[in-house]
Amino acid sequence: MWAPPRCSRLASTLRAMTVRRPYSSNVARIKAPSAITCQLPRTRPSNRSIQCSAHYSAQAVQQTDPISQDLERTTTPDLSPIWLRDICPCEHCVDPSSGQKKFWTVDIPSDIQIKSHQTLPDGTHEYTWTHDLPNMPADHTTRIHPSTLPSTLAGPSLSSLPQRPWTASTLSLYSTSYESYLTSPTTFREALSALHRDGLIFLTSVPESESSVTSIAERIGPVRNTFYGFSWDVRSVPKARNVAYTSGHLGFHQDLLYMADPPRLQFLHCLRSSAAGGASLFTDAYRAVVELHDQDLTAFEDLARLRTTYHYVKEGKHYTQSRRTIEFDEQAGTVLEGIRDVNWSPPFQGPFTGLETEDDVARWHAAARKFRDLTEREGSVFERMMKPGECVIFDNKRVLHARTAFEPGDVGKERWLKGCYVDGDPYWSALRQLTK
Numbered sequence: 001m002w003a004p005p006r007c008s009r010l011a012s013t014l015r016a017m018t019v020r021r022p023y024s025s026n027v028a029r030i031k032a033p034s035a036i037t038c039q040l041p042r043t044r045p046s047n048r049s050i051q052c053s054a055h056y057s058a059q060a061v062q063q064t065d066p067i068s069q070d071l072e073r074t075t076t077p078d079l080s081p082i083w084l085r086d087i088c089p090c091e092h093c094v095d096p097s098s099g100q101k102k103f104w105t106v107d108i109p110s111d112i113q114i115k116s117h118q119t120l121p122d123g124t125h126e127y128t129w130t131h132d133l134p135n136m137p138a139d140h141t142t143r144i145h146p147s148t149l150p151s152t153l154a155g156p157s158l159s160s161l162p163q164r165p166w167t168a169s170t171l172s173l174y175s176t177s178y179e180s181y182l183t184s185p186t187t188f189r190e191a192l193s194a195l196h197r198d199g200l201i202f203l204t205s206v207p208e209s210e211s212s213v214t215s216i217a218e219r220i221g222p223v224r225n226t227f228y229g230f231s232w233d234v235r236s237v238p239k240a241r242n243v244a245y246t247s248g249h250l251g252f253h254q255d256l257l258y259m260a261d262p263p264r265l266q267f268l269h270c271l272r273s274s275a276a277g278g279a280s281l282f283t284d285a286y287r288a289v290v291e292l293h294d295q296d297l298t299a300f301e302d303l304a305r306l307r308t309t310y311h312y313v314k315e316g317k318h319y320t321q322s323r324r325t326i327e328f329d330e331q332a333g334t335v336l337e338g339i340r341d342v343n344w345s346p347p348f349q350g351p352f353t354g355l356e357t358e359d360d361v362a363r364w365h366a367a368a369r370k371f372r373d374l375t376e377r378e379g380s381v382f383e384r385m386m387k388p389g390e391c392v393i394f395d396n397k398r399v400l401h402a403r404t405a406f407e408p409g410d411v412g413k414e415r416w417l418k419g420c421y422v423d424g425d426p427y428w429s430a431l432r433q434l435t436k
């Protein structure tokens with residue numbers, strides 16, 4: 001099984017971290033030295049992402065019940081009454097139909113105190129309040145079961161879903177039929193899981209219709225509209241406004257990096273294929289980032305620091321964004337987990353801004369060349385001559401795509417792909433359903 005190497009320069013920092021705490025600072029203040037390494041995570045259901053899963057067991061919740069112990073200690077100053085009052089899930093505090101919070105945290109009186117506390121036989125903690133929020137009923141009672149705390153605090157984590165960097169030889173490509181993807185909830189979950197794992201899946205037996213691609217996309221979420229349209233065509237025709245519309249070789253890139261929020265998923269449905277050329281190429285940028293880190297830490301750090309400008313200046317439009325090639329979270333446990341974003345789109349690169357010194361340009365140039373070489377290194381590129389009826393779905397921010405040049409024999413033969421995009425938010429929302 002592939003195991004991402006640890007970032008050596010992060011190791012000392014990480015050794016000092018017993019557990020990541022993306023939670024309330026009030027929670028972090030709960031100091032019980034013997035249990036500090038995993039108080040809250042221990043209450044998490046076992047199918048959720050946790051930083052200290054080795055310590056978790058369902059029995060532990062019932063028997064040692066650390067969070068219950070914390071809740072029992074509500075008279076100690078360690079547990080903030082404001083924090084506890086804030087997470088009340090009752091119908092006075094959270095609208096049952098909309099799920100929206102009905103009070104503002106800032107309106108909780110600063111001198112609120114727990115008036116009474118009891119633990120019910122099922123483990124639920126029940127609190128009443130002194131100096132509760134105004135307009136609350138006199139008998140307002142907060143009931144919290146420890147098992148509900150993780151979702152109250154952090155929600156399911158996508159980090160529990162595995163990702164697997166690949167090369168062409170290690171990729172076990174997921175493929176399913178259009179019909180099954182749309183109609184079988186089980187298949188849809190499998191497809192989403194594979195899409196998150198590899199950043200690339202294929203659908204087959206897609207109906208020959210210009211609306212098929214948006215039907216596929218909308219199974220995940222709303223289609224992203226851009227100036228290319230709700231859906232758009234990639235055809236082998238001359239005089240196009242985008243390099244993707246011409247017939248030459250198109251190198252590895254991501255789409256729309258010149259926009260503030262580039263689309264996350266790209267869908268391409270093949271309606272007509274050429275005879276010989278025009279194959280679709282894919283390479284895993286996450287794999288290239290991990291390899292760059294292993295092979296040349298200086299180049300990795302340069303690409304995590306220096307910004308590249310992407311732009312679209314044409315036809316009365318002027319889009320531009322400046323991005324680091326590697327957006328990296330140094331607090332993560334592994335290089336793979338630390339990758340927040342990869343930005344690589346040479347065809348849409350604009351003049352450098354904020355990178356004027358000779359040293360910075362030389363550093364960027366050397367590092368970017370190494371990264372480019374890794375994305376294209378032998379054995380890494382997955383190539384597919386897409387056939388009519390196939391649709392590829394890929395993560396635009398992870399898997400770079402390219403196209404081979406058309407062959408002379410393709411002259412007069414139309415290659416026609418219909419494409420559309422879906423943003424990250426609906427994709428991540430769909431992925432979170434997999435963690436439940």
Ligand SMILES: [Zn+2]
Nearest residue numbers: 088090092093
């Ligand atoms: Zn309440």
